[in-house]
Amino acid sequence: MSGANRRRFIWTLSYLFVVAALGLLAPRISPHDPLALNPDHVLAPPSAAYWLGTDEFGRDILSRLLYGIRPSLTIAVASTLLALAPGLYFGVLAGYYRGAVEQAVMRTADTILCFPPIILALAVVGFLGPSVPNLVLVIGLLYIPTFVRLAYSSTLGVMQVEYITVAKAIGVPNAKVIARHVVPNVMSPILVQCGVTVAAAILLESGLSFLGLGVPPPNPSWGQMIGAAKGYLAQSETYVLWPSVAIALTILVLNQLTDTLRDHLDPRTKRAGPRTQVPSGDEGATRAGHPARSAS
Amino acid sequence: MATFVVRRLGLAVVQLLLVCVLVFAMLRLIPGDPALVILGSEHTPAPEVLAAVRVKLGLNKPVAVQFVDWFGNLSRLNLGKSLVDNYPVADEVCSRLPRTLELVVAAIGMASLAGIPVGVGSALRRNSLADKLVSSAFSLGLAVPTYVIGTFLVLVVSVELRLLPGGGYTPVAEGVLRHLADLALPVLALAIGLAAIIGRMTRSAILDVVGEDYIRTARAKGLWPRQVIYKHALRNALLPIITVIGVQFGTLIGGTVLVENIFNWPGLSTLLINATRERDYPMVQGAVLSAAVLVVCVQMVVDVLYALANPRLRYS
Numbered sequence: 001m002s003g004a005n006r007r008r009f010i011w012t013l014s015y016l017f018v019v020a021a022l023g024l025l026a027p028r029i030s031p032h033d034p035l036a037l038n039p040d041h042v043l044a045p046p047s048a049a050y051w052l053g054t055d056e057f058g059r060d061i062l063s064r065l066l067y068g069i070r071p072s073l074t075i076a077v078a079s080t081l082l083a084l085a086p087g088l089y090f091g092v093l094a095g096y097y098r099g100a101v102e103q104a105v106m107r108t109a110d111t112i113l114c115f116p117p118i119i120l121a122l123a124v125v126g127f128l129g130p131s132v133p134n135l136v137l138v139i140g141l142l143y144i145p146t147f148v149r150l151a152y153s154s155t156l157g158v159m160q161v162e163y164i165t166v167a168k169a170i171g172v173p174n175a176k177v178i179a180r181h182v183v184p185n186v187m188s189p190i191l192v193q194c195g196v197t198v199a200a201a202i203l204l205e206s207g208l209s210f211l212g213l214g215v216p217p218p219n220p221s222w223g224q225m226i227g228a229a230k231g232y233l234a235q236s237e238t239y240v241l242w243p244s245v246a247i248a249l250t251i252l253v254l255n256q257l258t259d260t261l262r263d264h265l266d267p268r269t270k271r272a273g274p275r276t277q278v279p280s281g282d283e284g285a286t287r288a289g290h291p292a293r294s295a296s
Numbered sequence: 297m298a299t300f301v302v303r304r305l306g307l308a309v310v311q312l313l314l315v316c317v318l319v320f321a322m323l324r325l326i327p328g329d330p331a332l333v334i335l336g337s338e339h340t341p342a343p344e345v346l347a348a349v350r351v352k353l354g355l356n357k358p359v360a361v362q363f364v365d366w367f368g369n370l371s372r373l374n375l376g377k378s379l380v381d382n383y384p385v386a387d388e389v390c391s392r393l394p395r396t397l398e399l400v401v402a403a404i405g406m407a408s409l410a411g412i413p414v415g416v417g418s419a420l421r422r423n424s425l426a427d428k429l430v431s432s433a434f435s436l437g438l439a440v441p442t443y444v445i446g447t448f449l450v451l452v453v454s455v456e457l458r459l460l461p462g463g464g465y466t467p468v469a470e471g472v473l474r475h476l477a478d479l480a481l482p483v484l485a486l487a488i489g490l491a492a493i494i495g496r497m498t499r500s501a502i503l504d505v506v507g508e509d510y511i512r513t514a515r516a517k518g519l520w521p522r523q524v525i526y527k528h529a530l531r532n533a534l535l536p537i538i539t540v541i542g543v544q545f546g547t548l549i550g551g552t553v554l555v556e557n558i559f560n561w562p563g564l565s566t567l568l569i570n571a572t573r574e575r576d577y578p579m580v581q582g583a584v585l586s587a588a589v590l591v592v593c594v595q596m597v598v599d600v601l602y603a604l605a606n607p608r609l610r611y612s
Contacts, residue, residue, distance in 0.1 A: 111314040114588045114595075116550030119568065123580050126572030127326060127333050203441050207554055210443045211569060226447060230558065233451045240451060244444045252439035 005260050012257035019250060023069030032060035034067040035218050043236040052242050055225070056232055061242055064220035068243065071215045072222055072250075075135050076201040080194055082140030087147020088190060092182055094148070095155025096174070106152060109145035117142045117200075118207055125208060130216050135208070139201050150193050154186035161185075188265035195258035199251050206247055222247045300603050308596040315588045319581055320366050330355055334379075334577045352379065353577065375585070376578035378571075385582035388567060393586060395465070396563035399555065400548045402479060403486035404541060411491040412537065415498025416530060422503065430495070437492025443554040446485035450558065453481060463560040482559040486551050490544060497540045501533035508532075535606055542598030546591040 038058030206223025208214035215221035229240035375385035454462030571579035
């Protein structure tokens with residue numbers, strides 16, 4: 001890793017570590033109960049007692065921000081892990097065996113990718129009822145196809161390499177070829193995609209929470225706080241500011257981290273900015289590996 | 297070329313069919329009694345209500361029959377009727393779709409007008425201070441969620457400065473200027489993130505082509521730098537830019553969900569959100585289906601445009 005990259009890697013990872021620690025320690029370090037109503041201090045500006053001010057029910061914004069880390073990170077990490085395993089499994093199988101498996105897996109993945117994620121998530125969560133487990137389930141399922149596509153196209157690349165042919169020719173069982181030779185070689189782009197998916201999941205969850213269909217109130221989440229603050233823009237400018245800064249900064253750092261990882265793991269992209277991806281006839285592959293974009 | 301178009305059309309038809317199957321299956325994939333899911337579980341509905349919903353959605357028939365009915369109705373563009381007011385879903389979707397498309401198309405136009413020149417300029421001044429500032433701005437544009445941009449636009453432009461309305465919709469018939477004033481902020485909210493994506497892509501695409509031989513030739517034969525950039529470099533760099541716009545189309549449709557909500561824009565996404573809140577299942581189904589159909593069609597058009605521009609792709 002080059003010097004600049006290493007520095008970027010360290011500070012982005014430190015930021016995420018600090019955020020995670022703040023979320024874990026929220027019950028100990030929060031100055032107030034995030035759910036405690038205080039009718040005397042509604043929409044108060046920042047003060048010594050309430051460092052970042054209070055919301056429309058007089059609840060402490062700082063405490064709610066700290067507690068809001070918990071659902072965001074839980075949902076983002078859990079849904080990424082949920083998407084990763086089946087995505088990797090089916091993608092590698094499709095790329096390794098080709099034929100009917102490939103058609104069945106890839107056409108299904110393509111079909112799900114036709115739906116803008118937030119629209120499908122909205123419809124499903126709306127009927128399932130918003131709750132943290134439901135959000136993990138829906139967001140996780142929605143990101144399986146991205147992993148499938150990426151694992152598939154990487155596997156196709158790996159299959160061109162001679163040692164796979166050799167391994168097959170000397171009679172190594174398929175399962176062993178996949179586990180020993182294919183999977184380790186497709187992991188780099190998959191790892192980068194994990195970072196992209198965590199950011200996308202945070203955006204998707206916060207977008208749904210913003211609409212009131214994500215993390216159920218009164219439990220705080222960043223998106224929901226922005227959604228609530230939207231109704232009081234004229235009364236308190238700072239209310240909307242804090243959760244917005246928190247979420248934008250987190251996504252920014254996650255994008256930086258994935259860019260750094262991509263630069264490091266893929267020698268072809270050692271330059272600023274994303275690689276120009278020319279579609280190779282099969283479209284969706286170009287989606288993978290892009291920095292996360294709002295509720296994408 | 298004709299073969300390519302026919303094959304791509306065939307793929308689109310297959311995708312459309314699969315999309316319809318998935319939308320049909322959506323309700324059945326949710327665990328539990330579909331009728332109960334639709335009505336919500338906060339209070340157990342009366343048996344008559346439950347039965348009425350079943351009959352209305354055809355849930356009392358065998359799944360195979362429902363499936364055939366669903367496709368039969370779709371082929372006649374019949375998406376069913378609203379559970380709330382019995383209004384035909386297809387009519388409602390048709391009246392709202394153009395408004396959402398207007399947002400998306402205007403945002404793509406605005407983002408291209410801003411992103412492409414800035415990306416070109418930034419690539420030509422590679423590693424200068426301006427380039428670094430622009431790159432940081434792009435990273436920021438990629439990181440700030442659409443709904444945060446929208447909320448801040450309302451705060452700054454309409455609450456603080458009182459320049460433009462913070463939401464609403466005026467039909468063109470009631471005044472073009474007022475229509476445009478209502479349009480400006482939601483389009484801007486959608487366009488900022490897209491401009492960052494297009495700008496980044498333009499920058500790296502230009503950097504990819506400026507090293508090519510034909511650029512050196514064009515320079516060597518004494519063309520103005522401007523001509524070299526806009527006629528030779530940009531024209532070739534446009535291919536990945538078109539692709540990225542095509543790929544982002546679905547994301548933009550998703551982005552309208554949040555933007556329409558912030559600005560009270562009566563488009564497809566507002567319909568979807570309201571229908572979800574009212575548990576109006578046929579309406580939700582119609583809105584989701586039309587969004588996906590739109591994405592399939594746009595992707596097909598982009599692929600065909602791409603093949604038109606890039607002959608190498610037609611034979612792969």
